[in-house]
Amino acid sequence: MTINFMGKMGKLQEKILFTQRLFYRTLVFMKNDEKISRLHQCTLFSGMNSGDLGYVAEITKVKNYPKGNLIFSQGETAVGFYTVNKGKVKVYKLSGDGRQHILHIVTTGGVFAEAAVFSGMTYPAYAETLSACELLYFDKTAFFTLIKKHPQISLNMLATLSKYLRRFSNLIEELSLKDVSSRLAKYILNQSDSFGGDSFELSVKKSELASQLGTVSETLSRSLNKLKSKKAIDVNGKYIYILDKKLLESLSRGEKNFKPFLNPS
Numbered sequence: 001m002t003i004n005f006m007g008k009m010g011k012l013q014e015k016i017l018f019t020q021r022l023f024y025r026t027l028v029f030m031k032n033d034e035k036i037s038r039l040h041q042c043t044l045f046s047g048m049n050s051g052d053l054g055y056v057a058e059i060t061k062v063k064n065y066p067k068g069n070l071i072f073s074q075g076e077t078a079v080g081f082y083t084v085n086k087g088k089v090k091v092y093k094l095s096g097d098g099r100q101h102i103l104h105i106v107t108t109g110g111v112f113a114e115a116a117v118f119s120g121m122t123y124p125a126y127a128e129t130l131s132a133c134e135l136l137y138f139d140k141t142a143f144f145t146l147i148k149k150h151p152q153i154s155l156n157m158l159a160t161l162s163k164y165l166r167r168f169s170n171l172i173e174e175l176s177l178k179d180v181s182s183r184l185a186k187y188i189l190n191q192s193d194s195f196g197g198d199s200f201e202l203s204v205k206k207s208e209l210a211s212q213l214g215t216v217s218e219t220l221s222r223s224l225n226k227l228k229s230k231k232a233i234d235v236n237g238k239y240i241y242i243l244d245k246k247l248l249e250s251l252s253r254g255e256k257n258f259k260p261f262l263n264p265s
Helices: 002-019 032-040 050-059 114-119 140-149 152-177 180-195 206-212 217-229 245-252
Strands: 026-028 060-065 070-072 080-086 089-094 100-106 126-129 133-139 199-201 233-236 239-242
Touching: 032 050, 032 060, 032 080, 032 133, 050 060, 050 133, 050 140, 050 152, 080 114, 080 140, 100 206, 133 140, 140 152, 180 199, 180 217, 180 239, 180 245, 206 217, 217 233
Parallel strands: none
Antiparallel strands: 026 060, 060 133, 070 126, 080 133, 089 100, 089 126, 199 239, 233 239
């Protein structure tokens, strides 16, 4: 009985999400040179020259979405993919009881749903805006026609797609082999590298970060406190400060008996 109830809750959650979907999107006119400028920021097209980007710009559409808008649902036919010009998008799956597990959060320059489009599959997850967003949309049919005419475009994209494959392979390893503290340490190090310093502001809610790390808010809070007690980090509101990078690196690798180097007094 419990399993059936949880399954019904998951289906109810899907119906609620479906009613939120893209009725609020707006199409925005943008000149091709502006689109090219946006495409230059996108990791998927970063290796292309301006000529090839011009071809890509001709088939793209600019779409604006408000915060909290469902872009597509798991199981829908993959008719196109997106890049983020402005804002943040979360890509997530739903469990049987309606809980979210965030696979990744896409920010400016990021791309999502490309794997589903290129593999000819349905969308494997949900995508929802975390803030007001400006997205570039690439229709599947138009994009495939383009790369048949200009095959060098697909060749330039292969290196980037292989990076995404490695990223998801690492994600599977993290979730299956490492505990929450190790995953949190790795996340903090990655964010530090992205911001280029030893401190940064969390760009997502703690509940969303917990979901991204495959846990719940209570466990995330305990893991943050654990890292603080080891003097690996300090936390002040939404700001995280790295105090011992070597210790964090050790913890991110799952090493339990690491003893940080202490300077002699």
